[in-house]
Amino acid sequence: MGPSETVGNAVSAPGHIAAGPDEGRWRLLIAELGAEIAHPLTAALERIHALISSGRIDRTGLRSLREEVETARQVGMTAQLLARFANERLQQSRERVALADSLQGVLTHRKRETETRGIVLQPVLKPVDVIVDGSLAFSLLNTLLDWALVHAKSRIDFTIDAQSWKSRAQLTCRFELATPAVAVDGASAPAPRPLDSLTWRLLEQTAATMNLGLSRQVIDGAAEVRIEFATAAKSEIDGVTMVDLDEGFDSAINSKPLAGSHIVVVASRREVRARVRDALRDMGLLIDLVGSIDEAADFCRDGLPHAIIIEGILHGERCTRFCAEIRAEVPGFPFIDIIEQGREFSVSDAQRGERARVGQDAIEAALPTVLMFELSKTL
16 A cells, blocks of 8 residues: 545645656655755854854854754765665565554653654554564654654654454554744745655655555644554464564674664763774764763753763763663663773673673674664664
């Protein structure tokens, strides 16, 4: 089932960016990419010119500049993910995923961000297992929330229903559309953000890659997105061999990298930050570098990354409190400690209360694998 849209009584079919050669659609996509990345970069450049002229920038201006650069970076990452998911050779694992738990995990993880935006999330989720690639499902759910947060007025409703008679589960996301911005002091009002944004294109492509049904309706100022997943009875799942159905450490490590995940590296020494960044360069991650625990706390105030890597010499009471606050909000949040010496490394052990650890001499060899495993555990 392909994506469709109803606006009032009119019906249109925007279509997904299909895998394989389709020159017209990709030309349109490139045009959308150029427009979406040019807008925040132009605003950032104007702000920089104002800074050069005045020699001053206040906290609000600095925050706006960071948001504009971050928006442009996110658009670039979205484009990379689109290209990756449109690759016909992309291999997918078949995993049993608890859809409600996965979605609730995403919503909990991004609670700070939604609260900062003034958006209330209302999930009513029926437990159901679906058979999908776990890392792609993680990307799909985050992309759906990314898109909804941009367009929602004040509340987003999520529901999951199981349709056992046809072995399908349906995820529905519904919200009232935000009202258009109003011009202030004679300035022109910002143009409304189109629903068919690059983020929506990524959602379409991810659903198409996973062979999921995707539809969208817009009626009376409210948007509703439905995604259909295939389910399987326990007897069917039990009949699938481990070659077909991945559920363990090896499958998590060997599956595709969780491209697009956001990582914060906290290290006081520039050389450590550089080594960590270089070790993770080819994983398709969004990486931010900060120099202290206080900077990390400030960075995470409006939204949490997917994992935090901490230089061992920063451990102390402030670090312990910072980590405890995040773990209280998101149990099992991935932390990785870079210990001072040695080539040893280990993954986290919740029963023993031990975090993942990587020795400085093992950063290049072991950190990508340890990070991959820690991120996979949050699915």
